Structures are given as C-alpha cells and as structure tokens.
Amino acid sequence: MFAIPSFVWATGETFGAQSTVSPSLVKLARDGVPWFLAVLVVTGFLKLLGALVGIGLTRPRGFRTSRLMVFCGGGAATLLTWHGGLFVGHGVLIEAGAVSVEPDLVGLTGWYLYLWGPWFVMGGLAFAVATALYVRQCGDRRRLRLYGTVGALGALVLSLASTAAGIG
Template structure:
C-alpha cells in the first residue's frame, strides 16, 4: 500500500505541473487534465473533511473512539485533515486556472464536473461499504 500511495503522489505532482504549464495540450488532453484535477481535488477535500469532521465529533464526545487511538485522531483532525483539504482546494484552483487559458471551455467544464462528481460518488460508495 505504501508503494501505491507513493505512486499516487508522483502522479498528483505531475498532474499539478501539467495544469500550471502554459502549453496547448490539445482538446482531449485538456479534458483529461480537467477530469483528473477535479476528481483529485474533490476527493482530497472530501477525505480531509471526513478526517476533521470525525475528529471534531470525537473531541466533542459525540462519538466514541478507543482511548489508544485518541492521539492519532488528534493528528488527523488538526494536521492531516486540513492538509488534505488544502491540497484539494489547490488542485481545484489549478484546474480553474488551467480552464481559463483554454479556448473551448464547455467540454472541459463538463468533463471536470464528471470527474468531481465521480470522485465524490466513488468515495461515498467506499464509505458506505466500509472500505475507506
């Protein structure tokens, strides 16, 4: 799993570079960049918000957590969760900046919305299934 997350970070870095680079990629590649950027952005914001939300519920004693997991919960609530949210917002801002440089924005906008909604649906399904 560590190798998979490492590769995802490399792909995310390359995606970020491709979004901010001033180059005409072509319509198909621009749409693919929008799909991936909005998908990654929404997924990161959602994931981080779940960390923060669950941690705040634990801190408010609304939900219970095993005592040995409380220090880890604080890390996720106050450090990792906000970083995930910040990374997701950064991807979304980069996608919007990239979109503003494109001549044909309509198709890329629709593709970006599909990426964002698809990521949200996938994450919600995994959450309901108890996978993530």
Template sequence: MIAIMSGRRETASSPARWPGFASAVWGFAFAVPSFYWAMGGLAGAESTIAPSLVDLARERNPGFLAVLWVTGVLKVVGGMLGLALVRRRAWGRGMNRLLQLSAWGAVVLLVWHGALFIGQGLLVQTHVIGIDPELRPISRWYTYLWGPWFVAGGVTFMFAARAHLSEVADRRPAMTAGLVGGLGALALSATAVITGIG
C-alpha cells in the first residue's frame, strides 16, 4: 500500500517505516519468554538465565512472578511504541513529544543494559572476573544472546525515533523531549549500577 507523506510517496517497507516495525517485532517477541516463565514454563530457562532466577520461577515466588508479568507488559508496551512511531502524521504535538521521550529513554535503557551484559560477560570469558565454573555456560548466554538482544532493541528504537522525528513538524520541542528521555534513562541506569541494583 502506498501512502503520500510530506509530498513524497512512501511504501510500508521503505526505510522510514521499517525501524518502527522492527521495534514492534522486537518488543512483542521479547515479551513471550516473560509471559511463558510467569505462567510456569521453564523450558530453556535453566541453561540461559541465572540459576537464582530459575529457582525463583520454579518456587513460584510471588514477587518474582510479579516482576515477570510487569516486564512482559512493558515489552508489549515497547512493541506498541514501535508501531506508534510508524504513524507520524496522525499524532499531535504532545503525543510526538511523548513518543520521542519514550523512544530515547528506551534506546538508552536497552543499550546500557545490553552493554553491561556484554562487558561483564567478556570480562568473565577472558578470566578478568572470576565466577563459579558451573556458571560460565550461562555467562556465555548473557554475553552472546541476551546482551546483543538488548542492544539490538535499543538500536531499532534509535532508528525508529530518528525516522519519526524526521516527519514531525515541531522538531525542536520533540528533540528536547527525546533528550530528556535519554538523559533520564541514563541517570536511572547509572543510579542502578551505583546502588548495586542494576
């Protein structure tokens, strides 16, 4: 289907739209394991995530189950954000700013989280940091699967946010909102690391 946008023809698969769709697919796909584990499924969990988390899931720990459900919902919201970034002309100024704030916040949170997994994992793999030998295989999953997956999500949201911004009429306020979102996410991430909860 062809749409007319800002005086030029654009298809659904054009470079200006694919990042939003990629972000949506990333969010919806990533929600599946969270919901699966929250509902009691453990296939694949024992070899790919930390044993302490597997134990919490197996014990049906209420707090951990709540975290799984909330993260699953947040990932679905991320998928919806990706779709919202595709529909640029339909939104008003306030919504465009909210989308930019959310998208750049997601970019920073995802890239930061993924980079931590990759960085710590590489330090473990090169024996700079020592861990229990039994945890090394799981560390590899964090280094080569979960870390890159988070980074890939952040990159898709970055391209989606940029494509969205290129079609926004009130670019300066939207850019400011994006900057606030990114800096807020950076401050949150840094605080989590400093306090030892991230």
C-alpha cells in the first residue's frame, strides 16, 4: 500500500500530494520531469522490496539468504529512521522558531512533523526490531551483525547523498 502513491505520482497524477508534500516535488511530478519520475518509480519498487524484506525477516532461511535479509533489514531500519528523524527534527526547529521556511511551505510543517516523520521513524524501528529478532534466531550472529552494519552504513550514505542532491 505504501508504494502505491509513488507509482501514481510517477504518472503525473498528484492526488493527495498537493496538501501533504512539498510544492516543488509536486511540480516535478506534475510537469513529468523524467529524472524525478524515475526516482518515483525506483522509490515505488524499493517500497515493494521493503515489503518482501519485512516478510523475509519473519523466519530464518539459509545463511546466504540470511545475509541478504540482515543487510537489507539494517539498511531499511537506518534509512527510514534517519529520514523520519530529519522530518521531525526540522519540524521541531520550525515550530520553535529557530528556522524559518518559505510561506508556501508553512502549511506542510505539521504533515512532516506529526505524520510523515513519525511514520518513517516507526517503520525504521519496526525494521530494526525485526532484524534484531531475526539475527537472534540465526546461528552465526556475529557475522550477520556485520552485514546489518554494512547495510545500515550504506543506507546512511545513500540518504546523505540524496539529501545533498536535493531529492532526499
């Protein structure tokens, strides 16, 4: 369900986005900017992959699959928690008056602070718990933790790069 908006917005339809997402992002989708539409499609597929990883973390498999599940679980936990934390942190700074935003973005602050940010943080924490429980059920915990750490660091680098590029 979480992937559906990404695919819908990639068609140029911005239903539900006008009042809850940054106007600059809505404009990119509405204008059909190719690189942004590609980002939306990739994001949609990553969300579907996340669902498969979440399901995969429900029961241990062979070591090769376990490495992949822990790598992806650690990455998802970090990426979602970091992304949501940025939303919440920025929203708190805006609400406290420490940071100002353009007038057309003021109405979005509540969406990011009270809905999107906490939603991403909760998803990240759910992946962290699921990954930790998965590792506890597997044999080679030390080695699996390494894969989780690499996945987490990779997700953090990806998030920082996308934020620096202005698409995060």
